[in-house]
Amino acid sequence: MGSKGASGGILVAWDELCWISVEEWIGNHSLSVVLQRVEDASKVFFTGVYGPSLRVEKRRFWEELNVVRDLWVFPWCIGGDFNEIRFVGERSGCRRTTRNMVAFDDFIANHELVDLPLAGARFTWNRGENPKLESWGPPPFRLEIAWLQAPRMEERLGEWWSFLKSEGPLDVVIGRKLRFVKKKLREWVKEKRAFDKNRLRWLESRIGEINFLEGEGNGNSNFREELGRIKAEHNGILLHEKISWRQKSRVKWLKEGDKNTTYFHAMASVRRRGSRIEFLEAEGEKIIDKDEITGVILEFYKKLYSSDGS
Incomplete structure (x- = not known):
């Protein structure tokens, strides 16, 4: 069934080595096919659906499916996008049971259908972000280029490497030292991010104060020198954050001086979802x-x- 405007169409496919198409029926929101098993000539029929999103059309949608059920007496399998949920817990942000939810639940009960359980996600319907899956443990460790640009980082790494004393085969010793350095590096990153966040707030507040004083005619050379130092530090922290997000997003064509990290956030999120x-x-x-x-x-x-x- 072809798409209607922005709405997706319906495609039903089957393995011709196992099934033969006997009959078909096309409605406004559904496509049904009667299939005969090659092995024993038994028949079933499958209905693919793409439910309407408008509430006024949903009643006609259920009526259409009732008609489909009366066409054949064979076992029925139905699937697709119903654009509806049965229970409050199936939709992110849903707070109350609606008439359409009750109608969906009644339809399933009246035709003695079995609603297959959900696997791998919390919701059957979620706007915007993908449903969050269960925790799969800590994320893999990846060294960020921005960390190496911090003052004294090479010296700090050397101190951590030398601090842990270990004996045994060389590969075992190296493995222990790498795990220790990774642990210390993660702790340092967590502390630095918290410090940078608080520092940015103070710097931005101070920049606003100096600009206000100068606007009132109370500025002097000391204020201008302080403003220059503060802006340099402020830009440095933002640049560090931008480099970090650019590496996570693997986008390299924007200029180094661009301080807008929203694009990198979005690209990193896309990569994270694609890697799951x-x-x-x-x-x-x-x-x-x-x-x-x-x-x-x-x-x-x-x-x-x-x-x-x-």
Whole structure:
């Protein structure tokens, strides 16, 4: 079914080695296909839906699906975008049960349908940001270029590396030292971000005070010198933040002097969503459960780094 304006269309596909299309029916918001199994000639029918978003059209939507159910007596599978939820907890920010939610729930009950449980997300419907998945543990450690531009950073790294005393095989010693340096670096980054945030507030407040005094005619050379130092420090902190977000977003074509980090925030968020593992396919099976995905990954690397001999 083709799209209508900005609304998406409907596409129903099946494996022709397993199923043969026998009949079809096209409505205003649904597309139904009767399929006959090649193996035993049994029949089912599937309905793909794209529900209307306007409330006044939803009643006609349920009526259309009632008509579809009466067309055939075979087992029925229905799926797609209903543009509706059954319960308050299925939509982010929903606070009350509406008539349309009740109508959706009644439709499922009247036709003895089974609502498949949700997996991998908190909501079936969420505006704007993607639904937040469960915590998958700490994020991977990545060194940021901006950290190395901080004063005394090379000296600080050397002190951390030398501080931890360890004995044993060289690879074990290096691994312990790297983990210790990573831990200390994360602590330093957390403290620095908190300091920079508070420092920016003070600098911006002081810049406003000096500008006000000069506007009132109370400025002098000392104020102008202080303003120059404060602006230089202020720009330095903003530049540090911009470099950090630019690396996270992997966008390199903007000029170094651009202080607007909103674009980099957006690109970094897009990359973070694109890097998330929502499911894995292992040995021909699609896995969506978080614990099962974790187990598959661990087993893969255990086999990869296990030694068969000396």
